[in-house]
Amino acid sequence: MMTIYNARTQQKWLTILSCAGMEFLLILGFFLGEIYNNRKDSLILLTLMLGVFLLSVVIYFLLIKFANSVLIFNETGFVRKINQKIVLEVKWDDVICIGTYHIYDFFHIDCGPLFLGIDYYDENHDQKTLNVSFSSKDAKRLKMSQIHKKLDTLSY
Helix, strand or coil, rough: EEECCHHHHHHHHHHHHHHHHHHHHHHHHHHHHHHHHHHHHHHHHHHHHHHHHHHHHHHHHHHHHHHEEEEEEECCCCEEEECEEEEEEHHHEHEEEEEEEEEECCCCCCCEEEEEEEEEEECCEEEEEEEEEEEEEHHHHHHHEEEEEEEHHHHC
């Protein structure tokens, strides 16, 4: 059995780094633009800094709350849980194919996060697709785990 979390750490770090970058640019503009000489401009810029900080805190905690997704792979299939509730159970017999992919940019160069794509049949025998963000480290661990032969096609 292997438990894999839905790339929450990457999402959190991206949020922290982007908000820290915005704060840095605002502070840099504050000192290099000599805005501190004018009280009105200083108050506007400090309000913007506070707003970016509060927005980053809100986004960070929303990611913790809503991106709390976990995939549990075992010998019989896989289970997807969101906030401790089982939302999907699929047996290996119902899995059509499983693989990982990147989003390509204009020049067809791999960029962006890695995604796990699973095509499967649901209980009504309709074809469904599950796409979740994934880390390369987890893809490697899952491929090397030898849980099921369909996982041998994963790339990282």
